[in-house]
Amino acid sequence: MKKLEQMYEGKAKKVFATEDPDLVIVDYKDDATAGDGAKKGTIRGKGVVNNKLSNNLMKMLEEKGVPTHFVEELSDRETLVKKVEIVPLEVIVRNVAAGSFSKRYGVAEGTKFQSPTLEFSYKNDDLHDPLINHYHALALGLATQEELDTISQYAFQVNEILSAYLLQFNIRLIDFKLEFGRLADGTIVLADEISPDTCRFWDATTGAHLDKDLFRRDLGGEEEAYQEVMKRLLG
């Protein structure tokens, strides 16, 4: 499948058209941003890690019944995916308090929840992706009730499957962000990526961060951490 014109460039990926109107090619970059774009940098090799990890996880989820946009890995950084219209919601699932949850609700990082949580942020850079509730999303026509139900169900299903899968590699899934899209016929599928950019991964023994928090918080060692996650999952 040939890359045609670039349709979009985001913070971490570029998207290209193909000869098939229902398929696009995603190209993962090493660029990293944090703090709403205030911090910019690169994490060497990140694009390769995120491409391969995300593909691996999407394939696994698909086999377990969660429909995804994944079609075929084309190269280290490029993947053929189904073209979707992104639902403008960041869907965040949490098992353990961290990051913005800890700050907002005054709960110490690392506090394990009695049950997983689900929240939505409105994907809107100008507004800095504000927290939004279900009724707001309906009122603004961002998604239908049926779509929100489907998305919520898939998000918790992904959490169950991913948490168990990662634990085999001694990784604790703290929280993560998903994005969903609509195919041409309206079917909701999991889209975007699942990677150390979009998940908090903690070593299950030491609690060490194996994710983008190393970059966000200037802790260092992010390149090594991304490689470590890839090594554990993909050998």
Ligand code: UDP
């Ligand atoms: N997240 C993301 N993109 C965002 C915001 C959050 O992928 O724009 C992920 C983040 O990696 C973490 C989870 O969503 O795994 C929850 O993030 P949180 O709301 O705690 O925000 P943060 O503290 O990262 O600002």
